[in-house]
Amino acid sequence: MNRKKLLAVAAVSLTLISSTAVAEITFRNTITGEPLDMSVAKSGGNETVFQQFKETGKNPYNGDKEAIQKGHDLYLPACSGCHGHEAEGKLGPGLADDYWTYPSATKDQGLFEILFGGAKGMMGPQYVNLSTDEMLMIMSWIRDIYTGDPKKAKWLKK
Numbered sequence: 222m223n224r225k226k227l228l229a230v231a232a233v234s235l236t237l238i239s240s241t242a243v244a245e246i247t248f249r250n251t252i253t254g255e256p257l258d259m260s261v262a263k264s265g266g267n268e269t270v271f272q273q274f275k276e277t278g279k280n281p282y283n284g285d286k287e288a289i290q291k292g293h294d295l296y297l298p299a300c301s302g303c304h305g306h307e308a309e310g311k312l313g314p315g316l317a318d319d320y321w322t323y324p325s326a327t328k329d330q331g332l333f334e335i336l337f338g339g340a341k342g343m344m345g346p347q348y349v350n351l352s353t354d355e356m357l358m359i360m361s362w363i364r365d366i367y368t369g370d371p372k373k374a375k376w377l378k379k
């Protein structure tokens with residue numbers, strides 16, 4: 222095979238490979254927009270659930286009673302000191318109402334990006350303490366205690 226043909230074959234096989242692989246979401250830092258380095262993520266928990274989240278951008282734990290309970294147990298030591306026991310707000314903003322500093326938080330992808338990569342000031346990246354599975358559970362609890370306008374709950378939309 223000559224060089225030209227070889228290149229053509231290579232190009233075709235590359236296209237085939239990339240079209241069969243399932244697309245994954247690129248998570249970005251909420252403040253800088255830079256892609257988040259997912260290689261620093263703490264492993265553990267249900268990797269299948271996180272994989273599903275990476276492909277759909279929807280938290281599979283939303284509405285799952287057991288995950289919501291675990292999420293609450295994790296929220297208390299990890300977040301309540303700054304956000305309040307019922308996420309009513311303290312040093313950090315309330316997380317149960319429909320006012321968001323970062324409107325991206327109305328989607329699960331955006332909420333995850335804030336948790337994993339942090340935001341400004343005291344809101345540091347949470348990957349240091351929590352696995353991605355644990356973050357998804359905390360997120361399911363935050364969605365569960367939502368008191369805001371259901372119309373603004375973008376995570377419920379298809």
Ligand code: HEC
Pocket residue numbers: 296299300301302303304312313314315316320321322323324326332335336340341342343344345347359
């Ligand atoms: C040391 C204090 C501190 C801890 C611990 C902390 N946060 Fe925060 N959080 C903040 C502050 C301060 C802000 C506001 C940052 C900003 O505006 O950029 C914030 C912002 C946020 C936001 C964005 C809210 C909005 O209105 O857009 C979310 C979501 C959030 N935190 C969730 C969490 C969760 C969940 C945890 C636990 C895993 C957590 N935080 C732990 C202090 C903290």
